[in-house]
Amino acid sequence: xxxxxxxxxxxxxxxxxxxxxxxxxxxxxxxxxxxxxxxxxxxxxxxxxxxxxxxxxxxxxxxxxxxxxxxxxxxxxxxxxxxxxxxxxxxxxxxxxxxxxxxxxxxxxxxxxxxxxxxxxxxxxxxxxxxxxxxxxxxxxxxxxxxxxxxxxxxxxxxxxxxxxxxxxxxxxxxxxxxxxxxxxxxxxxxxxxxxxxxxxxxxxxxxxxxxxxxxxxxxxxxxxxxxxxxxxxxxxxxxxxxxxxxxxxxxxxxxxxxxxxxxxxxxxxxxxxxxxxxxxxxxxxxxxxxxxxxxxxxxxxxxxxxxxxxxxxxxxxxxxxxxxxxxxxxxxxxxxxxxxxxxxxxxxxxxxxxxxxxxxxxxxxxxxxxxxxxxxxxxxxxxxxxxxxxxxxxxxxxxxxxxxxxxxxxxxxxxxxxxxxxxxxxxxxxxxxxxxxxxxxxxxxxxxxxx
Ligand SMILES: *Cc1c(COP(=O)(O)O)cnc(C)c1O
Numbered sequence: 195x196x197x198x199x200x201x202x203x204x205x206x207x208x209x210x211x212x213x214x215x216x217x218x219x220x221x222x223x224x225x226x227x228x229x230x231x232x233x234x235x236x237x238x239x240x241x242x243x244x245x246x247x248x249x250x251x252x253x254x255x256x257x258x259x260x261x262x263x264x265x266x267x268x269x270x271x272x273x274x275x276x277x278x279x280x281x282x283x284x285x286x287x288x289x290x291x292x293x294x295x296x297x298x299x300x301x302x303x304x305x306x307x308x309x310x311x312x313x314x315x316x317x318x319x320x321x322x323x324x325x326x327x328x329x330x331x332x333x334x335x336x337x338x339x340x341x342x343x344x345x346x347x348x349x350x351x352x353x354x355x356x357x358x359x360x361x362x363x364x365x366x367x368x369x370x371x372x373x374x375x376x377x378x379x380x381x382x383x384x385x386x387x388x389x390x391x392x393x394x395x396x397x398x399x400x401x402x403x404x405x406x407x408x409x410x411x412x413x414x415x416x417x418x419x420x421x422x423x424x425x426x427x428x429x430x431x432x433x434x435x436x437x438x439x440x441x442x443x444x445x446x447x448x449x450x451x452x453x454x455x456x457x458x459x460x461x462x463x464x465x466x467x468x469x470x471x472x473x474x475x476x477x478x479x480x481x482x483x484x485x486x487x488x489x490x491x492x493x494x495x496x497x498x499x500x501x502x503x504x505x506x507x508x509x510x511x512x513x514x515x516x517x518x519x520x521x522x523x524x525x526x527x528x529x530x531x532x533x534x535x536x537x538x539x540x541x542x543x544x545x546x547x548x549x550x551x552x553x554x555x556x557x558x559x560x561x562x563x564x565x566x567x568x569x570x571x572x573x574x575x576x577x578x579x580x581x582x583x584x585x586x587x588x589x590x591x592x593x594x595x596x597x598x599x600x601x602x603x604x605x606x607x608x609x610x611x612x613x614x615x616x617x618x619x620x621x622x623x624x625x626x627x628x629x630x631x632x633x634x635x636x637x638x639x640x641x642x643x644x645x646x
Contacts, residue, residue, distance in 0.1 A: 438472025
């Protein structure tokens, strides 16, 4: 309505109220932050956001000086980069593994047109993602062949559909896992038309239990790694090597995606050892301990892999070119951020955390340094804790940091926000400090005393 900035201020009823001085649309649109935003979301979206913000000024909801922030706040926004200060290396809500710089570069390079399914030498169609598949096969020589689908769950669905639809999957009652957000492996498997033949008990399943369940209806024996819980006490479990001596194929869902044994995580199964022990097919995720993109890895005997690859469902689970590029770079590149975060030396982490703490304290932030164990996360090794250190801040910082310009996610424990720097790239410490100082300022404004 009032495009003329002076129109309302001349109105004697509103003249004394600064909230009624509505800035001109074109003046607001010229703000550097909004000009920059237009580069990503387009000028039309920015203009609509400004119109909305100015209406709020007109309605007296916000001050004229808040118009730009209000407009920025309603711009369409995709997933945002977050600093993971949770001390959980593989946090599903934060996208699990952070890709290595090499994998990020590979994603960017593959984003345009790419030779994902074309042999540039011959000009003919080639096996999709052959470079990534070759790298995976090379990393696990015990596998006769490999295949990649969208995620671990998709790999399970493909195996269950191709090998056991209308038939039975024999699985221990101790391995009926819920993987998170209400999704349960038994439901997933039965959705394919396979029937589950549960054997043993929650804590004990013997070779004899499996043997007795085998019959003409058996599709395969499934072994699921309990990747997010532990059963302790009076327990007994039948190893893959014993199951491999039985007739039906053995499919092992190892979850974590370790390709070879890792001395840091002795309880975590790996693809090479599991295949050598006699599994016919190993299923794992790409974005857990492997530290790559979301993907489902299938490794096993060549004829079995070929059967899966040729199944019609394989086309529906086909993996994206960006994933293939990132997977290739992860497999052939330097140690991943996941690998590095797991191996961070506690004393250097302590020194780094103390440096950040001192800089924040010098700015008046009420921060202390505290010992706080880190964990691998939903991706595996539920029993492993990594000695670690955190910055400790008053709890109100949690929300302020989450909603800041660079969102920082920590964890709240006993009334304090803990920020573990283990999973934050070392070159992002300045960014973290800027974010904490901005949060302190925001808290000072809203709740006196909360920030300092
Ligand atoms: C994580 C996990 C899955 C699911 O894999 P996604 O890649 O998340 O689909 C299946 N089984 C086990 C044992 C797991 O740990």
